Every structure is written in C-alpha cells, then in structure tokens.
Amino acid sequence: MKRNSDKPIRITEVCLRDGSHSVAHQFTEEQVRSVVRALDDAGVHYIEVSHGDGLGGSTLQYGRSLVDEMKLIEAAVSECTTSKIAVLQLPGIGTVHELKQAHALGAKLVRVATHVTEADVSAQHINMARELGMETLGFLMMTHTATPEKLLEQAKLMESYGAEAVYVTDSAGALLPDDVRERVRLLRQELSCEIGFHAHNNLSLAVANTLAAIEEGATRIDGSVRCLGAGAGNTQTEVLIAVLARLGVDTGVDLYKMMDLAEDVVGPILPRSQEIRKGSLVMGYAGVYSSFLLHAERAAARFGLDARDILVELGRRKAIGGQEDMIIDVAADIAKQRKQEVVQ
Amino acid sequence: MKRNSDKPIRITEVCLRDGSHSVAHQFTEEQVRSVVRALDDAGVHYIEVSHGDGLGGSTLQYGRSLVDEMKLIEAAVSECTTSKIAVLQLPGIGTVHELKQAHALGAKLVRVATHVTEADVSAQHINMARELGMETLGFLMMTHTATPEKLLEQAKLMESYGAEAVYVTDSAGALLPDDVRERVRLLRQELSCEIGFHAHNNLSLAVANTLAAIEEGATRIDGSVRCLGAGAGNTQTEVLIAVLARLGVDTGVDLYKMMDLAEDVVGPILPRSQEIRKGSLVMGYAGVYSSFLLHAERAAARFGLDARDILVELGRRKAIGGQEDMIIDVAADIAKQRKQEVVQ
The missing domain is CATH 1.10.8.60 (Helicase, Ruva Protein; domain 3)
Structure with a gap:
C-alpha cells in the first residue's frame, strides 16, 4: 500500500467511548477492565475511555453513566501494560477540571473535539492539556458539512493552539471515499502535525474511507471492535487490521488476538448487533x-x-x-x- | 461519478438465492412472495430465486430446500409486475432439464456459474439458455484466486459461448478495491459484452468494491438487502442504492421503498444479524x-x-x-x- 506518510499507523480503539452511546452509558467497571485487558494484550496503541459525549457528559441531558467515568479511567489505566488510555473532551461539556482529574488518574492522551467550524473554542483545553504534558489532538466533527478549505482553516487553528494531530471526523458516516481523500490530502499538504481519521459505518464505507485516509497520509486511526460505536458504529477495528495486514501494513497490533477478543470479550457485551439499519442509513444518507x-x-x-x-x-x-x-x-x-x- | 460505461446500472437482488445459504435453504413460499412483491414495487431489475447452490442444489450434499425451488420460482414470477426473475445454474449441480423447467415457469435470466478457471464447462448451458431465449450471463467464481489475465482468458471463453455479460464474482469476499479495479478494467477493455460484479462483505469492503467496479465499467451489479447472503453477506443493496444516489447515479430503484422493505419485509426473516464475525472475517482474510x-x-x-x-x-x-x-x-x-x- 502506498502511503503519503512515513510515520507509523497508530490505532485508537473507541468502543469504550463511542460505544458508550450504544449501551446508554451503562458500561460496568468489569466490562471496561476485561475489554482494556484484551486490547492491551493485542497491542492496541490507545484505548479511549470517557462518557460517549466526552468527559463530564454524564448529565441528564446527555445520559447518566452507570459508573463514574473517572472510576472507569482509573480501572482502565490499571489494566494497561503498553496501551495508553485516551480521553475525549468537548469544550462546553467537559471542563478543564475533569481533564486534570483524568490526567492525574493516568490518562495520557486527550482529543479535544469541536464542531468543524468552531475550532476556536478548543484553544484553552488544548493549551491546558499540553501544559499537563498530555499528548493532545484536535478532533473536528461533522466534517462533511464543511468545505475542505473551511476544514483546513479550522485545522490550522487547532494546530496553532498546539494540537499534535488533527482528526477528520465523519460523525454522521456521510463522507464518501473521494470526499475523505480530498480532505486528508489537503490537510497533509498544509499542516505539519499528524492527521487523524474517525469514521462511522452508516453507508458501509468506514473501512474503505479509512484506507483512503491512510493512503493520503492519515496516521492516527480510530476503530471500534465489532462496530461498537454510535449509529452503525465505526471502522470495525479487527477488520481494518486484517485488511491492512493484507496490504502489507504492519500496525503492530496482533490480528488473531483482535479477532478473538472481538468474538469472546466484546461480543458478549454488545447490546445488539451493529448492522446497518434504516435509522443509521438515513442519517448517513442525509448527513x-x-x-x-x-x-x-x-x-x-x-x-x-x-x-x-x-x-x-x-x-x-x-x-x-x-x-x-x-x-x-x-x-x-x-x-x-x-x-x-x-x-x- | 465517472463511469467507464454509458449503459444503465442494473441491479440483481440475490437475497432469495445467496441468502438461501443463511437460512439453510428453508425459505417458505410466503417469504419469497412477500420479498419479491416488495422488491418489484421498489423497481429492482432482477430478483434471483434458486437454491443457494443454484438450480438442482436441493440434495443431501448441498442441503435440502424446504420448498421445491420450482414452486418458489413460479410464485416469484407471479408476484412480478416489472422485475424479472433470474436463476443461478452451476453446471455439475443443475442440469439443462432444470433450466428448461425454470424457463417454462417464467424465469427470464440465468447466470451460469463456474470456478474462475473452469469456464469451459459452461458452454453447453450457455448455449441452451440462449436457445431458450433467456438473457444469459456468465459468473466466474473465486476470482481472487486467479490472475487478471487468467480471469480475462476465462471470461473470453464465456463470451464466445454467448454470455451477454460476464461477472467478476468475489465468492470469499477477499478482493480489495484495487484488485477489483484492475480486474474489471481489463475485462472492460477486452470484452464486448457487459461486465458484472458480485461482492461479499467479509472484509467490510463490499460497497466500496462495488463502487470501484461501477467506475471501471461494470453495469450488472448484485446486492442483498440487509446483507442476507452467505458468509458476511453481499453488498447491502439498500445502502448501495443510497450511495449511488449520493453520487448522482439513478438506478431507477426507489431508495425509500428499499429502506422500508429492508426493515419491514426482509428484517423479520433474517435468521441472525449479518455482522462481520470471526468466521467470515477469517474466510475473507485467508481467501x-x-x-x-x-x-x-x-x-x-x-x-x-x-x-x-x-x-x-x-x-x-x-x-x-x-x-x-x-x-x-x-x-x-x-x-x-x-x-x-x-x-x-
């Protein structure tokens, strides 16, 4: 596979954060521990643990978590030998207070997420995260609603605040492969930081879109095992690892272990199978x-x-x-x- | 969307044939009638009805059908106002006798299927189908096991026997988008007949592979509603129609009706959800x-x-x-x- 970057691909597993939506934020500590233990054993680079709407999301409006996310982060950190625990933060939902707390508990990476046109609200959080010494990435959501040029403008803002990577986030699963290609290519040309890509599978294109992003130079890649994420789920991580292996891209993640944990560890906690049903298809189609x-x-x-x-x-x-x-x-x-x- | 053909895209729905494997060939007549009625109403061009292994497949070796396929074909034909009923025939399993019977009952199209290196065994069946006045297509299976050049050689044989289209069939869901592109492009350059593409979703690439095939000039496209097909299922038809609509390709198939029938008609007869599980992923990975x-x-x-x-x-x-x-x-x-x- 030709890649427009010589940096290694690093995988962030989001089933314990994006998948939190799918279980109405009812993950138990034991579920989080067992999934983290298996992902760590398989060599996944980052594992995101937060409320589905990011740190501080456990509210009446966004849905109360069964277990305090700080307790889940602490448990997750204690299960890791090589994997790093990541957290998501949406300014306006989570505050710098929760970020400091997550960092104190051992979270090593934060993605600061804003709507694709509102990067400016991420400045304070990105600054603080960098000061804490956390790996700090920007996460631009609903990117299909902005032109590539607008996306670039906003990504540059995030980079200027100190983001070490900026993600193209396809929140509605509405991007088509050529859309992804165009966006990642432009960011790769114009930014110095790494580029990330986060897909949803509403149009059954998450794996293909992720391949397009990697070819164009994205190196921070999100996936969810068994598509355990909001809507139709994300790029199915174990499938992506298999396809990358077929293309000669060694992510360092153990394919057989990923296949096994998808079946034996994540499978039993899936609240329902992550097929593409009418609701998620309409969302991806309409964007x-x-x-x-x-x-x-x-x-x-x-x-x-x-x-x-x-x-x-x-x-x-x-x-x-x-x-x-x-x-x-x-x-x-x-x-x-x-x-x-x-x-x- | 740029397409290397000016012919219209024609969709063949295979959930009542490839999906027969998923229900251990236990489709009832009423199930077949309700699915055909809904697909016909949505304007799907062809609906394939046969045992999973093609005409004559109802045996101890391949699995007995609950209802005689001829009865199902007759019922399906009687439900159609504009859709045409297609049948699958694997020489060695089905004989010319069953083909004549299916034709007499109103089947208008036959796909004669062989392993990718064994096109020569299709000559007699293709001949007979053409003599019967049926639309006659060749179906080369497990194409990932052959070089593009070998595939072309075999496709030329089928064309020489009278096939009006030759399908690139990705039986194990093992092809990657560039593999599909290379194969369809070569056939498009070298054949006069139409090119078809039949995918499986074992690597979560069925929709993306189908888009690649269409760009390169394939015009006969298979899908299964809700991925109701063998293994991880096929290109999810209602998703493909949505993606093609987004790309400005009007197939003539009604998207909303497809979404509705996927949920309300096919959903209830799914024996299990068609996620990508360990078994199908391994098959696609290993080929x-x-x-x-x-x-x-x-x-x-x-x-x-x-x-x-x-x-x-x-x-x-x-x-x-x-x-x-x-x-x-x-x-x-x-x-x-x-x-x-x-x-x-």
Whole structure:
C-alpha cells in the first residue's frame, strides 16, 4: 500500500467511548477492565475511555453513566501494560477540571473535539492539556458539512493552539471515499502535525474511507471492535487490521488476538448487533445527527410528509446539534412547496 | 461519478438465492412472495430465486430446500409486475432439464456459474439458455484466486459461448478495491459484452468494491438487502442504492421503498444479524471457502496449530471447494515446519 506518510499507523480503539452511546452509558467497571485487558494484550496503541459525549457528559441531558467515568479511567489505566488510555473532551461539556482529574488518574492522551467550524473554542483545553504534558489532538466533527478549505482553516487553528494531530471526523458516516481523500490530502499538504481519521459505518464505507485516509497520509486511526460505536458504529477495528495486514501494513497490533477478543470479550457485551439499519442509513444518507430522527418523525406526522425528506433537507442546510427547532421550519417549507407544486 | 460505461446500472437482488445459504435453504413460499412483491414495487431489475447452490442444489450434499425451488420460482414470477426473475445454474449441480423447467415457469435470466478457471464447462448451458431465449450471463467464481489475465482468458471463453455479460464474482469476499479495479478494467477493455460484479462483505469492503467496479465499467451489479447472503453477506443493496444516489447515479430503484422493505419485509426473516464475525472475517482474510473452516479446526486440534494459519496457507495454495483433503496435508506441513524452526 502506498502511503503519503512515513510515520507509523497508530490505532485508537473507541468502543469504550463511542460505544458508550450504544449501551446508554451503562458500561460496568468489569466490562471496561476485561475489554482494556484484551486490547492491551493485542497491542492496541490507545484505548479511549470517557462518557460517549466526552468527559463530564454524564448529565441528564446527555445520559447518566452507570459508573463514574473517572472510576472507569482509573480501572482502565490499571489494566494497561503498553496501551495508553485516551480521553475525549468537548469544550462546553467537559471542563478543564475533569481533564486534570483524568490526567492525574493516568490518562495520557486527550482529543479535544469541536464542531468543524468552531475550532476556536478548543484553544484553552488544548493549551491546558499540553501544559499537563498530555499528548493532545484536535478532533473536528461533522466534517462533511464543511468545505475542505473551511476544514483546513479550522485545522490550522487547532494546530496553532498546539494540537499534535488533527482528526477528520465523519460523525454522521456521510463522507464518501473521494470526499475523505480530498480532505486528508489537503490537510497533509498544509499542516505539519499528524492527521487523524474517525469514521462511522452508516453507508458501509468506514473501512474503505479509512484506507483512503491512510493512503493520503492519515496516521492516527480510530476503530471500534465489532462496530461498537454510535449509529452503525465505526471502522470495525479487527477488520481494518486484517485488511491492512493484507496490504502489507504492519500496525503492530496482533490480528488473531483482535479477532478473538472481538468474538469472546466484546461480543458478549454488545447490546445488539451493529448492522446497518434504516435509522443509521438515513442519517448517513442525509448527513445529519441521529438526534434529529425522532423530531423529524414528529414533524413529518404533523405535516403529512416522509421524515426522510425533512432529514435530507436538514442535511442540505447543514443543520447541527442544538438546531432541532429548525426541523419544524424545514417541514413547513417542504409542505408549502408540495402544496404549490400541486396547485401549479 | 465517472463511469467507464454509458449503459444503465442494473441491479440483481440475490437475497432469495445467496441468502438461501443463511437460512439453510428453508425459505417458505410466503417469504419469497412477500420479498419479491416488495422488491418489484421498489423497481429492482432482477430478483434471483434458486437454491443457494443454484438450480438442482436441493440434495443431501448441498442441503435440502424446504420448498421445491420450482414452486418458489413460479410464485416469484407471479408476484412480478416489472422485475424479472433470474436463476443461478452451476453446471455439475443443475442440469439443462432444470433450466428448461425454470424457463417454462417464467424465469427470464440465468447466470451460469463456474470456478474462475473452469469456464469451459459452461458452454453447453450457455448455449441452451440462449436457445431458450433467456438473457444469459456468465459468473466466474473465486476470482481472487486467479490472475487478471487468467480471469480475462476465462471470461473470453464465456463470451464466445454467448454470455451477454460476464461477472467478476468475489465468492470469499477477499478482493480489495484495487484488485477489483484492475480486474474489471481489463475485462472492460477486452470484452464486448457487459461486465458484472458480485461482492461479499467479509472484509467490510463490499460497497466500496462495488463502487470501484461501477467506475471501471461494470453495469450488472448484485446486492442483498440487509446483507442476507452467505458468509458476511453481499453488498447491502439498500445502502448501495443510497450511495449511488449520493453520487448522482439513478438506478431507477426507489431508495425509500428499499429502506422500508429492508426493515419491514426482509428484517423479520433474517435468521441472525449479518455482522462481520470471526468466521467470515477469517474466510475473507485467508481467501477460502467457509466449508473449510470446520475441517481446518479439526486439523488444528490434531496438530496443535491455530486453524487460521492452516486457512491462510490454503488460501495461498488456492485451494478450492472439493479439495478438503488438502487440509490435513497443509496442517502436517505447517506442524513439520514449526518443529524444524524449534530445532534450529
């Protein structure tokens, strides 16, 4: 495989953070311990442990965790021999206080995550993380809603704050391989720091998109074993390791151990199989957050529409989390337009 | 999307044939009727109905069908308003007798399938199908085991017998996107007939491989709704239609109806979710038939090996169905080699 980088590929397993959404944040300490132990044994470089919405996410709004994430981070750290524990932080949800606490418990890496157009809110957190001596990466979410040029502008901000890598994050699983290629290529040309890529599998393209990102020079790669992540899940880690092995890319992660832990350790804690079902497919197709689905269905019932038409229009208008009130406006607009079409 | 063909994309849904393996050939007539009715309503071009191993496959060796496939074909034909019913035929399993019967019942298209190096055994069946006035396509299986040049030689044979399209069939889900690209490109350059592509999702690359095939000029495309096919299933049809719509390729198939039938009609008859589990991942990684797995596990136990090492070596030796006796030899060779390594 041709790669536009000579740095090694480093894998971050996110099933204990992104997968937290799939279990409604109900991971037990023993589940976290057993998964971390197996991933550490397989040689995975980083294992992310946080509430699904990052440090401090355990609230009524985002969903209460069963076990305090600090307790889970501490347990995870104690199981590692070579793997490093990573945490996710969304400024506005988590504060610098939780970051310091996670660091004190042994977390070595933080990804500071913002919407793709709001990198400026990451400055303080990136600064603090660097001061703490943590490996500090920027995480730009919903990248499919921004042009590559806008993404680059925001990535440069994160780099200027001190991020040691910037991630292209396909939160809705809406990017197609050529979209990924274009974005990673541009960042690789224009940034000095490493590039990361985080996929979702809503359009069944997570592994292919990840290969495209790696070819273009991404070296920080996220995956979730058995696709245990939000929506349709992420790049299935054990599958990615197998495909990279076939392409001659040695990640240092033990393929057979990954296959075994996927079956024997993660399999039993999957709340449901991570197939691509109607809801996640619609999200990837429309390019919107899954939190919109229920609101769109209600609006569709009220205006006599198909919820999918509303979601597609929301995607076109680049609606983001927190803009759920836009849904009624969109539904009203579509209904009005339909009526005019009938009249004409 | 740039496509190396100006012919329309035509979709063949294989969940009622390849998916027959997943239900141990126990489809009921009512299941077949309801799925065909929904697919016809969505505008799918072809719907394949046959035993998983093709016409005549209902035997002790390949597994008995619950309902006679001719009855299922007749029922399927009666449900169609625009879709056409296709059948699969493997010379050596099905005979010209069954083909005539299927044709008399209203099947309009046949795919004559052989191992990638054995196209010559398809001549009689392709001839007969053309004489019957059926649309007649060739189906070259396990294409990852042959060089592109060998594949071309065999595809030319099928074309010379009268095949109106030749399929690149990735039976083990072992091809990577660049492998697909190379093969379809060569066939597109050298053949006059249409090119088809049939994927399996063992490495989570079925949709991406199908996109690569379409870009290179393939126009006959297989999929299975909800991945209801052998192993990890095929290209998930409703996902492919969504991705093609995003790329501006109108297949004429109704995306929303496909999403709905995937959830409401096919979902309830899935015997299990079609995730990528250990068994199918190993098969795609090693590039061997799933029928080898049990034999390899037995041989592994006998020689104190990991079954996966045996399967990978079988893949390297290009073992094909019927060569299960090779498994013990391979296991013995690996064990011997390991012993020598310890001595040295």
